[in-house]
Amino acid sequence: MKSAETIFRQYLKEKGMLVSRQREQVLAAFMKTRNHPTVGDIYNAIRKKNLKIGLATVYRTMSVICDSGLAGEVDLADGLRRFEYKYRHQHHHHLVCIKCGRVIEVTSSRIESLQKKLARQHNFTPARDTMKIFGLCRKCRNRQQS
Amino acid sequence: MKSAETIFRQYLKEKGMLVSRQREQVLAAFMKTRNHPTVGDIYNAIRKKNLKIGLATVYRTMSVICDSGLAGEVDLADGLRRFEYKYRHQHHHHLVCIKCGRVIEVTSSRIESLQKKLARQHNFTPARDTMKIFGLCRKCRNRQQS
DNA sequence: TTTAGTGCAAAGGCTTTGCAGATGT
DNA sequence: ACATCTGCAAAGCCTTTGCACTAAA
Numbered sequence: 282m283k284s285a286e287t288i289f290r291q292y293l294k295e296k297g298m299l300v301s302r303q304r305e306q307v308l309a310a311f312m313k314t315r316n317h318p319t320v321g322d323i324y325n326a327i328r329k330k331n332l333k334i335g336l337a338t339v340y341r342t343m344s345v346i347c348d349s350g351l352a353g354e355v356d357l358a359d360g361l362r363r364f365e366y367k368y369r370h371q372h373h374h375h376l377v378c379i380k381c382g383r384v385i386e387v388t389s390s391r392i393e394s395l396q397k398k399l400a401r402q403h404n405f406t407p408a409r410d411t412m413k414i415f416g417l418c419r420k421c422r423n424r425q426q427s
Numbered sequence: 428m429k430s431a432e433t434i435f436r437q438y439l440k441e442k443g444m445l446v447s448r449q450r451e452q453v454l455a456a457f458m459k460t461r462n463h464p465t466v467g468d469i470y471n472a473i474r475k476k477n478l479k480i481g482l483a484t485v486y487r488t489m490s491v492i493c494d495s496g497l498a499g500e501v502d503l504a505d506g507l508r509r510f511e512y513k514y515r516h517q518h519h520h521h522l523v524c525i526k527c528g529r530v531i532e533v534t535s536s537r538i539e540s541l542q543k544k545l546a547r548q549h550n551f552t553p554a555r556d557t558m559k560i561f562g563l564c565r566k567c568r569n570r571q572q573s
Numbered sequence: 574t575t576t577a578g579t580g581c582a583a584a585g586g587c588t589t590t591g592c593a594g595a596t597g598t
Numbered sequence: 599a600c601a602t603c604t605g606c607a608a609a610g611c612c613t614t615t616g617c618a619c620t621a622a623a
Contacts, residue, residue, distance in 0.1 A: 299597050299602055320588085335605040340588065356504055358557075360613095361587075376551045385549050392541050396560055399533050404565035405522045411504075412558040414542055419550035445577055445622050466613085481580040486613065506588095507612075 285312060285351050285368050292349040303334050307342040308351070316384055317355050317363040356411070357384065374412040380421035431458060431497050431514050438495040449480050453488040454497070462530055463501050463509040502557070503530065520558040526567035 283291075289308050293300050310326040311318065318326075324339045343364060346352045353367045357377055374392070376385040392412065400407040417425065429437075435454050439446050456472040457464065464472075470485045489510060492498045499513045503523055520538070522531040538558065546553040563571065 297602085301597065301603060303604070333605090337589075337606080338604055341603085356502060358502055360506075374545075376546060376549055376553075378551075379554060385551065387545050387549065389541060389545060392538060392545075395535060395538050395541070396558075399520075399535060399538075400522060400560055400562065403522055403531050403533065404568075405524075405531065405560065405562055406568050407522075407560045407562040408525060409562075410558070410560040412542075412556070414546055414551065414553045414556040416546065416551055416553040416555075422550075422552050443577085447578060447622070449579070479580090483581080483614075484579055487578085 282369075288368065289346065289349055289351060293345075298345070303338050304342050304345070306332055306334065307339055308346060311343070311346065311352060311364065312366065317357060317365050319361045319363050321361075357382075358413070358415070374414075376414045376416070376418070378418040378421055379415050380417055380425070383418050383420075385418065428515075434514065435492065435495055435497060439491075444491070449484050450488050450491070452478055452480060453485055454492060457489070457492065457498060457510065458512065463503060463511050465507045465509050467507075504559070504561070520560075522560045522562070522564070524564040524567055525561050526563055526571075529564050529566075531564065 286305070286308065289304075290300055293304070306327050307323060310323045314322060314326060320336070320339050320343055323343065324334065324336050327334050327339070343352065343362075347354060347364070351366070351368045352364045355363045355365045355375070357363055357375070371388060372393070373386045373388045376387060378384070396410055397407065399405075432451070432454065435450075436446055439450070452473050453469060456469045460468060460472060466482070466485050466489055469489070470480065470482050473480050473485070489498065489508075493500060493510070497512070497514045498510045501509045501511045501521070503509055503521070517534060518539070519532045519534045522533060524530070542556055543553065545551075
């Protein structure tokens with residue numbers, strides 16, 4: 282199976298876009314990041330390695346990576362542009378800890394089918410959906426009790 | 428049953444806050460607005476009536492109305508602060524048309540209970556949740572076919 | 574009167590854009 | 599070589615804040 286890097290290069294070629302050092306670094310940094318990085322997270326990760334890059338480039342490149350299908354935007358209700366890995370990654374929902382920010386990914390085919398049913402009942406053609414539960418993760422709940 | 432206006436006035440009194448012309452106008456405008464207005468929507472609605480108000484006041488007042496429990500913030504994934512009526516209004520989810528912006532509110536107790544179950548399975552204590560399905564409403568789907 | 578609220582404009586925070594210089598092919 | 603990309607700084611947007619003035623109670 283093709284690596285994300287290969288897919289990305291192919292995508293760039295197809296679109297007549299160049300494979301630049303920066304684009305490869307942004308993809309690499311994004312793939313190494315746990316959870317749901319912001320543009321700033323990725324920018325800082327690259328900078329920490331003393332690699333020179335501009336913030337605008339990271340913004341632009343993340344858009345390209347999203348267009349390529351390797352990443353998708355996630356909204357964690359903090360007003361920041363966040364991303365998640367999408368390649369070979371099944372559709373899922375998020376449990377977001379409002380204390381520590383930890384995000385747990387969950388899947389539920391039963392919820393999926395109920396969503397489809399709801400849409401059908403309202404003559405609505407679904408394209409994408411998002412479900413998030415905000416609350417406290419186990420660690421933060423325990424910490425709060427003590 | 429108490430009107431929202433009464434609730435709001437009581438809330439202000441309780442908190443030692445004043446009942447100003449602006450606060451009453453913002454509440455009135457918010458309650459008259461269909462769907463999920465932004466601060467700008469409410470500001471414009473008031474301005475159209477030739478009532479003088481500052482944008483900052485609308486921002487501040489909507490925060491107060493949210494604190495009072497009469498309104499809640501909704502995130503429709505467009506980066507704007509949007510609100511919805513919460514008083515005597517049951518928990519629901521949204522079908523958002525990506526063409527015309529129309530929002531259909533739906534409820535599903537089955538989804539609610541699946542959400543609770545998911546949280547329990549992950550040792551997560553839920554506080555609030557949101558589910559949105561983005562797609563095309565009936566009108567926009569038909570319009571697109573023609 | 575006295576304390577809280579308002580309006581304006583300035584400041585903030587994140588994101589996008591314009592453009593000259595740098596770079597991939 | 600030549601078109602695309604990058605970096606910087608400026609501009610854009612929405613939202614929040616500081617402060618002198620105004621208005622509730």
